[in-house]
Amino acid sequence: xxQKQVRTLKYDFKAIERKWQxxxxxxxLYRAPQIPSRDKFYMLVMFAYPSGDIHMGHFRxxxxxxxxxxxxxxxxxxxxxxxxWDAFGxxxxxAAIQRKLHPAQWTYKNIxxxxxxxxxxxxxxxxxxxIISCSPEYYKWTQWMFVQLFRKGLAYQKTGxxxxxxxxKTVLANEQVVNGACERCHTPVEKKELKQWYFKITDYADxxxxxxxxxxxxxxxxxxxxxxxxxxxxxxxxxxTIKGTGEKLPIFTTRPDTVFGxxxxxxxxxxxxxxxxDMTSEYRDKVxxxxxxxxxxxxxxxxxxxxxxxxxFTGQYAINPFSGEEVxxxxxxxxxxxxxxxxxxxxxxxxxRDFLFAKKYNIPMKIVIHPDNQTALDPIEMxxxxxxxxxxVNSGIFDGSIGEEAIKKVTAYAAEKGFGREKKNYKLRDWxxxxxxxxxxxxxxxxxxxxxxxxxPEDDLPVLLPEVENYxxxxxxxxxxxxxxxxxxxxxxxxxxxxxxxxxxxxVCSSWYYLRYLDPGNEKEPFSRETAMRWMPIDKYIGxxxxxxxxxxYFRFFQKFxxxxxxxxxxxxxRELFNHGMVMDPKGEVxxxxxxxxxxxxxxxxxxxxxxxxxGMFFLAPAEKAVSWSEDVLTGVEKFVIxxxxxxxxxYRGSNPNLKQYFKLSGLDDYSRSIYIxxxxxxxxxxxxxxRLQYNTAISxxxxxxxxxxxxxxxxxxxxxxxxxxxxxxxAPMAPHLAEEMWHECGETGSIFRAEWxxxxxxxxxxxxxxxxxxVNGKVRSEIELRRDASETEAVDxxxxxxxxxxxxxxxxxxxxxxxxxxxxxxxxx
RNA sequence: GCGAAAGUGGCGGAAUCUGGUAGACGCGCUGGACUUAGGAUCCAGUCCUUUCCGGGUGGGGGUUCAAAUCCCCCCUUUCGCACCA
Numbered sequence: 001x002x003q004k005q006v007r008t009l010k011y012d013f014k015a016i017e018r019k020w021q022x023x024x025x026x027x028x029l030y031r032a033p034q035i036p037s038r039d040k041f042y043m044l045v046m047f048a049y050p051s052g053d054i055h056m057g058h059f060r061x062x063x064x065x066x067x068x069x070x071x072x073x074x075x076x077x078x079x080x081x082x083x084x085w086d087a088f089g090x091x092x093x094x095a096a097i098q099r100k101l102h103p104a105q106w107t108y109k110n111i112x113x114x115x116x117x118x119x120x121x122x123x124x125x126x127x128x129x130x131i132i133s134c135s136p137e138y139y140k141w142t143q144w145m146f147v148q149l150f151r152k153g154l155a156y157q158k159t160g161x162x163x164x165x166x167x168x169k170t171v172l173a174n175e176q177v178v179n180g181a182c183e184r185c186h187t188p189v190e191k192k193e194l195k196q197w198y199f200k201i202t203d204y205a206d207x208x209x210x211x212x213x214x215x216x217x218x219x220x221x222x223x224x225x226x227x228x229x230x231x232x233x234x235x236x237x238x239x240x241t242i243k244g245t246g247e248k249l250p251i252f253t254t255r256p257d258t259v260f261g262x263x264x265x266x267x268x269x270x271x272x273x274x275x276x277x278d279m280t281s282e283y284r285d286k287v288x289x290x291x292x293x294x295x296x297x298x299x300x301x302x303x304x305x306x307x308x309x310x311x312x313f314t315g316q317y318a319i320n321p322f323s324g325e326e327v328x329x330x331x332x333x334x335x336x337x338x339x340x341x342x343x344x345x346x347x348x349x350x351x352x353r354d355f356l357f358a359k360k361y362n363i364p365m366k367i368v369i370h371p372d373n374q375t376a377l378d379p380i381e382m383x384x385x386x387x388x389x390x391x392x393v394n395s396g397i398f399d400g401s402i403g404e405e406a407i408k409k410v411t412a413y414a415a416e417k418g419f420g421r422e423k424k425n426y427k428l429r430d431w432x433x434x435x436x437x438x439x440x441x442x443x444x445x446x447x448x449x450x451x452x453x454x455x456x457p458e459d460d461l462p463v464l465l466p467e468v469e470n471y472x473x474x475x476x477x478x479x480x481x482x483x484x485x486x487x488x489x490x491x492x493x494x495x496x497x498x499x500x501x502x503x504x505x506x507x508v509c510s511s512w513y514y515l516r517y518l519d520p521g522n523e524k525e526p527f528s529r530e531t532a533m534r535w536m537p538i539d540k541y542i543g544x545x546x547x548x549x550x551x552x553x554y555f556r557f558f559q560k561f562x563x564x565x566x567x568x569x570x571x572x573x574x575r576e577l578f579n580h581g582m583v584m585d586p587k588g589e590v591x592x593x594x595x596x597x598x599x600x601x602x603x604x605x606x607x608x609x610x611x612x613x614x615x616g617m618f619f620l621a622p623a624e625k626a627v628s629w630s631e632d633v634l635t636g637v638e639k640f641v642i643x644x645x646x647x648x649x650x651x652y653r654g655s656n657p658n659l660k661q662y663f664k665l666s667g668l669d670d671y672s673r674s675i676y677i678x679x680x681x682x683x684x685x686x687x688x689x690x691x692r693l694q695y696n697t698a699i700s701x702x703x704x705x706x707x708x709x710x711x712x713x714x715x716x717x718x719x720x721x722x723x724x725x726x727x728x729x730x731x732a733p734m735a736p737h738l739a740e741e742m743w744h745e746c747g748e749t750g751s752i753f754r755a756e757w758x759x760x761x762x763x764x765x766x767x768x769x770x771x772x773x774x775x776v777n778g779k780v781r782s783e784i785e786l787r788r789d790a791s792e793t794e795a796v797d798x799x800x801x802x803x804x805x806x807x808x809x810x811x812x813x814x815x816x817x818x819x820x821x822x823x824x825x826x827x828x829x830x
Numbered sequence: 831g832c833g834a835a836a837g838u839g840g841c842g843g844a845a846u847c848u849g850g851u852a853g854a855c856g857c858g859c860u861g862g863a864c865u866u867a868g869g870a871u872c873c874a875g876u877c878c879u880u881u882c883c884g885g886g887u888g889g890g891g892g893u894u895c896a897a898a899u900c901c902c903c904c905c906u907u908u909c910g911c912a913c914c915a
Contacts, residue, residue, distance in 0.1 A: 179912085221834050225910055228833070233914075253915060266915095302913090309913075339914045346915085352831095353913055427914050548910075619856070620842065626908085633842070636856040643871080697844065700855030707855095773851040778896045780851050818895050823850050828895050 011646045013609030016741045021122050023740075029751055030069075030124045034519075035534050036078035042535050043069045044514055044574070046543035046551075047084040047131075050110040051091055054117040055591060056617075056629050057583040059601040063614050064580055064623045064693060065542045066123045070733040071690045073124075074757040080535055081124055082517040084131035085111050088139075088440045089506045090168060090184060093471045096439075103439040103471065107134055117602065122610055122737060124753075129520045133509040138516065139441035140462035141526040142509050145558070146444055147455045148565060154200040155433075157453065161270050161337060162432060164192040169473030170436045171196055173505060174429055175550040180298060188298040191270075197434035197443060197502065201557050205230050205426045207571070208556060217576035222548045229549040231427025236411040238420040240265060240345065243317040243326060245278050252340030252425050256414070257406040260395035261347040261368035263358065264328045265318040266311060268337035269294045274314075277329075283315035287331055294333050302333065309334045309357045320345075321419040322410075323396070332357060340425055348385065349377070355385035368394045431554065433505045438471050438478045440503030448490035448497035457491050463499070477501040510551055511558040514538055514573060532568045541574040544582070552577070578693060581626040588628045599629055611735035612638050618695035618734055637699070641738065644706045645731065648724045649745040651711035656747055657722040662761040665768075671713045676764055678708050679723050683760035686730045695734055702731060721746070726758045774799040775826040776808040784825075792819040799825040 024030070045065040048058060069081040085107075092103035099106070111132065118125070131138055149155040163172040167187035171194060176183045201208075209230050212223045235254035242249050249265065267273055269291045279287060290312040294302075311332030318329045334353055335344050348358035348365040358365055365379045369390040376393075377386055389403035401409050414420025434443060442463045444456035456463055466485040468478045479485055480501035490497035512526070518535050519527035543551075559573040584590055585597040592598065604613040615637040621627045665673055682705040689698035705727055714720040725746055732739035732752045743752040766788055772795070774782045782804040786795055796817050799805055809829055816828035 221910080224834060228911060231911095231914060235915085251915080255915080334913050334915095336914060344915050351915065353915075356913095425914075427911095545909080622843085625843090627842080630842085630857090632857055635858095639871095640856085696842090697855080700844075703855055771851085775851080775896075778894095783851070816895060818850090820850055820896095824896090826850080826895055 011609075011642050013611065013737070017122065017610055017737045020737050020740045021119075024122075024124075024751070027751065029753060030079075030081060030126045031128060032080040032082075032126050033078055034531065036080075039075075039077045040535055041069075041072040041075075041077040041079045041540075042538045043072065043079060043081045044517075044538045044541045045083070046541075046547070047086050047133075047510070047513060048114065049086045049089065049091075050107055050114055052110060052114075052593065053600060054114050054121075055583075056599045056601055057591065058118075059121065059613070060583050060617050060623070060627075061542060061544075061580050062118070062121070062123050063617060064578075064695075065540075066736075067618075067690070067695060067733040068540055068542075068693070069124050070736060070753055071757070073753045074729070074732065074755060076756065079124075080129075080517070081126055082129040082131075082520075083118070083123075083125040083127070084129075084513060084517065085114075085133060086506060086510050086513075087111065087132050087134035088503075088509055090437065090439065092134075093437060093439045093473075096471050104134065107439075108132075117600075120610075121601065121605070124736075129517050131513060131516050131520050133506070133513065134439070136462045136464055137523075138513075139509065141516065142441045142504065142512070143444040143456070143461050143463060144458060144526055145508070145512055146441075146504065147458060147461075149199055149561065150445070150453075150455050152561075152565070154203065154561065155197060156200065157195055157197050159193060159195040161191050162194050162196055164190045164194070166190055168437070169475045171432060171434065173432045173507070175507075180302075190298070191295060196432050197500075198430040198432050199508075199557075201431045201553075202426060202428055204557050204560055205232065205428050206424075207560055208428075208553060211556070211560075211571055215572060215575075215577075218574075219577060219579055222545070222552065222577060222579065225548045226553055229428065229553065233425050235423055235425065236407075236414060236420050237341070237423040238345065238414055239321060241319045241321065242277070242329065243319055245276075247273075247276065249273070249318055249329075249343055250341045251343050251345045252423055253345055255347070255350065255407070256410040256420070257389075257392055257395075257398070257401065257403075258347040258350045258368055259320065259322050259345065259410060260392075260398070261349050261366045262320055262325075262327055262345045263348055263364050263366055264330055264346045264354075266330045266332040266335045266344050266346055266357075267314075268335040268342040269331055269333060270337035271331075271335075271342040273343065274331055277314055277316050279315055283313070286312050287314055290331060297333075309353065309360065311357065311361070313361075321414070321417070328363065330361075338429060339427065349379060349382070350385050350387055352385045352387060355382075366394065368392060431505075431507075431557075433508055434500075434502035435505055436475065436477045437473065437503055438465070438468060440506060441509065442479065443500040443502050443504060445500040446488055446490055446497045447500060448493060448495060450495055451490055451492045451497075454490055454492050454497070460491070465503075477503065479503070507551060507554050511554045512562070514555070515562070515568070526567075529567060536568055537570045537572060538574040540576045540578060542578045542580055545579040579624055581621070581624050584626065584628045586628055586630050604631070604634065608634060608638055609737075611738040612641055615641065615699060615735055619699045620696065622696055623693050640699075640703055640706070641735070645702070645727075646738065646742065648706065648709075648727060649742045651720065652724050652746050653717040653721055654747060655717040655721045657718040657725065659722065659725060659756070659758075661722075662764070663719065663722075665764055668719070669715070671710070672716070672719060674767070675709055675714070675723060676719075676761075677767055678705055679726055680760040680764045683726065683730065683758045684765055687757070687760070690733065698730075698734065702727065728752070729755060729758050770822045772822065773824040774802060774805050775824055776805060777828060778826060781805050781808050789821055792817075795819050795821075795825050796827075799827065 043065055045062055069079050072079045087107050092107045095106040096103045146155055163177050165172055165182040165187055167185045177189050181188050209227055209232055233254050235252055236256040237250050237252050240249040311330045314329050314331060316329040317326045319326055346354040348354040349367045350369055367377045367379055370376055370393050371390045373391055392398045392401045392406050398410060411422055442465060444463045446454045448454050466482045468482055471478055486498050488497055488499050515527045518531040555573055562568045563571060601613055616634040619637050620633045663676055668676055682701050685701040686698045711720055728739050728742045740752050768788050769785050770788050771783050771785050773780045774784055782802045784798050784802055786798060812829040814827055814829050818826040
C-alpha cells in the first residue's frame with residue numbers, strides 16, 4: 001500500500017539539481033576556511049589540462065574525490081577541495097598556429113567550457129581557490145620557485161646530449177620520452193648537444209627513494225616504479241689508465257669482484273674522452289665514422305638493440321690497476337654516455353652484454369668467478385656469461401673470496417691503494433626544464449656579459465610573456481625574436497644584458513600548485529607559511545597512474561626543497577595516493593579525440609540526472625579499476641533510486657526522531673529488531689567502504705537495506721523515521737542532490753553535509769542467533785541455528801544431533817571436532 | 831629480458847587484508863502476475879551436473895580439519911622499465 005502511494009512522488013531531478021546547486025552556492029557550502037579550526041582534510045585531485053571539455057574519465061576521477069570530500073565534511077572536518085588548470089603547454093600553441101588564435105584565447109575558452117560543465121556536475125570544489133597556471137599571478141610564483149632553486153645552485157645550465165623532438169622543435173625531459181619517441185606527438189626523438197637548464201633533482205635521489213618507506217598509504221606499484229626510475233645501485237669506481245697518455249679512465253662497476261676478468265674496456269660514442277685519445281689517423285677515421293653513424297641512429301633503434309651490439313677498436317690500450325694488464329680500448333654503442341662515467345670495464349665471462357660483444361669481435365674471455373669451490377666454468381662451453389655471485393679465482397690475492405664479501409675486499413683494496421672508491425650511482429638524471437617554446441613560464445634569468453647568469457630580482461617578477469608574431473616552432477624560442485623582451489639591463493651592474501629566451505617545462509608549474517591552493521590570492525608570497533602549516537600535508541591525492549615517474553617524483557622533490565628552505569614542514573606532500581582507473585569506451589578502447597569515441601557525462605546527466613550518472617559510475621566497479629563505460633549499469637541504479645530509495649521520503653511520518661539515540665533491541669518487535677540490526681550493519685559496511693573508496697559495495701549495501709525495509713511493518717513513527725534518515729545520510733556523499741532533497745523533505749532545514757555522519761550501534765550489528773555451517777570432513781552437510789557465541793559443547797552437540805549430519809557420521813569414529821564460533825563446526829571422521 | 835598487478839557465472843563485480851557455508855549487489859536471461867499495450871511495475875528462477883551423490887574461483891602441486899584467500903611451479907592478460915655495467 002505504502003509503495004503504491006509513494007510511487008506518485010515524481011523524481012524531478014532537474015528541479016532538484018537546480019535548487020540545491022543554487023543553495024549550496026549561496027551558502028558557500030564548499031568554501032574552506034583560510035586556516036582550519038577543526039580537524040582538517042585536504043582532498044586533492046590532479047588539476048586538469050584544459051584540452052577541451054570534460055569527459056567520462058574526468059567525471060569519474062572527480063566524483064570519487066567529491067564523495068571523499070563530502071564524507072569528510074560529514075565527519076565534521078574542515079575540508080579543502082580545490083580545483084585548477086594546468087594551462088601552459090604545447091596544444092595551445094598548435095591550436096594557435098592552426099586557428100590563428102592567441103594561445104591564451106584558446107586556453108581560456110577551453111577553461112570556460114570545462115569549468116561550466118564541472119559546475120553543472122555539482123562537484124564540491126571550492127571555486128574561490130581556482131588557479132590557472134598560465135596566469136601571471138600564478139606563474140610569477142613558478143618563476144619565484146625557479147629563482148629559489150637557482151640561488152641554492154639547484155637550477156643550472158649545462159651543455160649535454162639531450163632529447164630533441166624534431167616535430168615540436170624542442171627539447172624533452174627523460175620522463176617525456178616514451179619508447180624513444182616524443183610522448184606528445186610520437187615522433188622519434190633525436191639526440192642533440194645543447195646548452196639547457198636543469199634542476200638538480202639528483203641531489204635528492206636518496207631522500208626520494210628512502211622516504212618512500214614512510215608512505216604506507218601510497219600504492220606499492222607506484223613506489224616500486226619510483227624506486228626503479230631513480231635506480232640506485234651500489235658499487236665501486238675504479239681508475240684504469242690509458243696507456244701512453246696516462247690519462248685516468250674511471251669506470252663504475254657493481255661487480256668489482258670480477259675486475260681480474262677484464263679483457264677489454266669500452267667508451268660511449270658520445271664520451272668526450274674519445275676525442276682526447278691519441279689515435280693514429282687510421283683508427284681515428286674509423287672511430288669518427290663509427291661515431292657519426294651511431295649518432296644518426298634513432299633512440300628507438302639504439303634502445304631496442306638489446307641483442308646486437310657493435311663497436312670499433314681504437315687502437316689504444318688501457319691498464320688494469322689491479323693486475324697491470326693491458327687490454328684493448330673500444331668505442332661501443334651499448335655503453336651509455338650518461339650513466340656512471342660513460343665507460344665500462346668489460347668482463348665477458350661474467351656480464352651478458354660483454355659476453356655478446358666479445359663473441360662478436362673475438363675478444364678473449366677470462367673466468368674469474370666459479371659458482372662454488374667444486375664447479376669450474378669452461379669458457380668454450382659457455383653460452384652466456386655467469387653473472388651470479390661466486391668464488392673468486394685467477395684473481396691473485398683475492399682468490400677464494402666470495403660474493404659480497406669479495407666485493408668489499410676488492411673495493412677496500414682499491415681505496416687503500418688510491419685507485420678506487422665506493423660509489424653509489426643512479427639512473428635518475430637531472431631534470432631538464434627549459435623548452436624552446438612560447439606557451440610556458442619564461443625562465444627568470446638575465447645573461448650579463450659581465451656578471452654571468454643573474455636571477456631576475458623577486459620584485460621584478462613576473463617576467464611576462466611578450467606578444468610574438470607567430471608561434472611556429474623554429475628550433476629556438478619564439479621569445480628570442482622579440483627584441484624588446486630580450487634586451488634588458490643587468491640588475492646587478494646595470495649594463496646591457498639579455499634575458500633567457502626559453503620557457504619552463506609545464507611540469508614545473510604542476511610541481512607546486514597544491515601549495516598555491518592554500519593561499520591563492522596572496523600577492524606577496526607564493527603562499528603563507530601558516531596556511532601550509534595548518535593544511536598540509538594533502539590527506540588524499542587522486543590521479544592517474546600515468547604520473548607515477550613524472551609529476552609524482554617532481555612534486556615530492558619540490559616539497560623537499562621547500563622544506564629545506566623553510567617554507568613547509570613535511571618531508572612528503574601527500575599522505576595518501578589513490579590511482580583511479582581509466583574509463584574506456586564500450587568496446588574497451590581508450591577514449592581520444594582522434595578516435596572520436598569520447599563520451600561526455602552531459603548526456604547521461606541530462607537524461608537521467610547527475611546522481612544517477614554518479615551512482616552508475618560508482619556501481620560499475622571499484623574506483624581503481626579500469627572500466628568500459630556502458631549505459632547498462634544505469635538501469636539498475638535508476639530503478640533503485642526511482643522505485644526504492646527516493647520513495648523512502650513518502651514513508652516518512654514527520655516524527656523528527658533524535659538521530660543521536662540508539663534503540664534497545666529488547667524494546668523492539670521482531671521485524672523492527674531485524675531491520676535495526678540491518679541498518680547498523682549497513683552503517684558499518686558503508687562507512688568502511690567509504691574509507692577504502694569502494695563505492696560499488698556501499699551501493700549494494702544500501703540496496704539491501706532498502707529492499708529489507710518495509711515501513712508498513714513498523715509501528716513506532718520515530719523508529720520508522722530514524723531508519724529513513726540514516727539511510728539518506730549514508731547515501732549523501734554519493735548522490736548529493738538526491739540526499740539533500742530527501743533530507744529537507746524530512747523536515748530538515750540545514751544542509752545534509754553539515755549533518756553528522758551516522759555511527760553504528762555496536763550492540764546491534766549482530767542477531768542473537770546465528771546460522772552456522774556443519775561440515776563433515778570439510779564438506780558442508782547441514783546448517784544449524786545457534787545462539788550467538790554458543791559454547792563449543794553446545795555447538796558440537798547441536799551439530800551431531802542434526803539428522804542430516806548423523807547420516808554422514810554413521811558407523812564412523814570422530815577424530816577431531818573444530819568449532820569456529822558463529823561460523824562453523826567441522827567434524828573430522830573416519 | 832627485468833619488475834609489478836591481476837585471472838571468480840553469459841556480463842560488471844562480492845567474498846582475498848583477517849583461511850571458515852563461493853557467486854553478495856546489479857545487468858542480462860527464463861517463466862509467471864497485472865495490463866489495450868509495455869523497453870513500466872511486481873513475483874519466482876538463474877555456477878555446472880542433478881533425485882541423491884558429485885564437481886567448481888586460469889592450470890599443476892603443497893600447507894591445513896578447512897584454501898578464491900597462504901606457499902611453490904607453470905600459463906594468460908595488463909601496466910611499468912627496457913643495454914643503467
